[in-house]
Amino acid sequence: MESDYENPKKKNPLNSPAFRRYFRVSLVAIIVILVFVLLIWLAGARQAGIPDEIDFIQLEEPEDDNPVVVFETNLGNISAVLYPEEVPEYYEYFVGLVESGYYDGTYICAVVDSAYALGGTPDADPNGDNEGADESAFEAEISDKLWSIKGSMASFVGTTGMWPFQKNCAGSTFFFINDIDDAYMDESALRRSYGDALGSVYAEYGGIPNFTQKYTIFAQVYDGWDVYETIMAAEVLDTYQPVSDIVIERAYITTYGEAPAEVYGIPVDTEAEDESSENAESDTE
Numbered sequence: 001m002e003s004d005y006e007n008p009k010k011k012n013p014l015n016s017p018a019f020r021r022y023f024r025v026s027l028v029a030i031i032v033i034l035v036f037v038l039l040i041w042l043a044g045a046r047q048a049g050i051p052d053e054i055d056f057i058q059l060e061e062p063e064d065d066n067p068v069v070v071f072e073t074n075l076g077n078i079s080a081v082l083y084p085e086e087v088p089e090y091y092e093y094f095v096g097l098v099e100s101g102y103y104d105g106t107y108i109c110a111v112v113d114s115a116y117a118l119g120g121t122p123d124a125d126p127n128g129d130n131e132g133a134d135e136s137a138f139e140a141e142i143s144d145k146l147w148s149i150k151g152s153m154a155s156f157v158g159t160t161g162m163w164p165f166q167k168n169c170a171g172s173t174f175f176f177i178n179d180i181d182d183a184y185m186d187e188s189a190l191r192r193s194y195g196d197a198l199g200s201v202y203a204e205y206g207g208i209p210n211f212t213q214k215y216t217i218f219a220q221v222y223d224g225w226d227v228y229e230t231i232m233a234a235e236v237l238d239t240y241q242p243v244s245d246i247v248i249e250r251a252y253i254t255t256y257g258e259a260p261a262e263v264y265g266i267p268v269d270t271e272a273e274d275e276s277s278e279n280a281e282s283d284t285e
Contacts, residue, residue: 047193049213050144054197057083057145058152058220059205061264064257067091069098069219072250073108076227078176079259080153080219086143087218090155090170093136094218095253097172102134103251108176110240114232115208117176117246124245134172140216141170148211149201151221151228151266152177170216178232179206205266223261 062068067082084091097103108119110126123130137157148154157171179185185206191199194209202209221228234242 047212050195050198052195052197054147054201055145056147056197056201057086058147058149059201059266061261062222062256064255064260066256067095068254068256068259069094070252070254070259071103071224071248072252073227073231074245074247074249075230076224078221078224078227079261080151080221081256082219082253083143083146083217086146087141087216089138090141090216090218093138094155094174097134098251098253102172103248106248108231108242108246108248111232111234111236111242112240113180115178115180117178117231117234118173119175119246119248120173124241126239126241137169137171138216139170140168140214141218142213143217146217146220147198147201147207148177148209148215148217149205149207149220149266150177150179151225152207152217153219153221154211154215154217156215168215170218174218176221176228176231177208177211178228180208185209204268222264222266223259225267 062081069080069082071078082091103120106120106122107124108117109121109124110118121130122132153174153176155170155174157169157173159166160169161167185203187203190202231246236242
């Protein structure tokens, strides 16, 4: 016959004060280890989703029938090749805005640390109301042929969803991607983080590596680099708004055959290139 009697002296060791102290200490130790591993991963681990072999179409001269957008600004013209096959949804949307005259009279409203410039806004103030702005938003289209190298154009208007499942969205505003400080562009570190192919391209041409596969990259500047550099060097207020307005007076769509470059390419930082060559030579000695 089974007894319902329970020995009051028999205690569960998992409820003892000693075990609770041990559990708390162990939990803290595990968290510290996980944080340490995470920091190591963030500092040097290869970013996921980057292929070993990449077709860098931004570095290739386009065909004559490839669509191009030309921005006529008050500082001069900038031309950029578009990629309808890689980002078809955004391409249709962007071309529709251009052909409707939406960007005529808009501003490049912010230049952030010469790293990128935000444009296509109805207001010259980045914190302005932007009355009349197109508020459409599309989930970012990510292509393994388009990367955030110098001269690339990307769009970002906010996020959708809840953290940690938020997704970036593209819309009417866009930014010209330039370059970040050379201190963050060490080639060996870039190769570790982004693979040999992409890491070497970032090291040679510049760009913003931490934008990789986060935003809709839809165009690549190929002409008007003097204007481009003037914009990136613009004097700005504390809000990053240019002291002197930078206006997109007109934007229109054409083809590369109608608006070719004398020499297609992205300007290379010769100092960084020389340093990279010196490092390569020292590695072989």
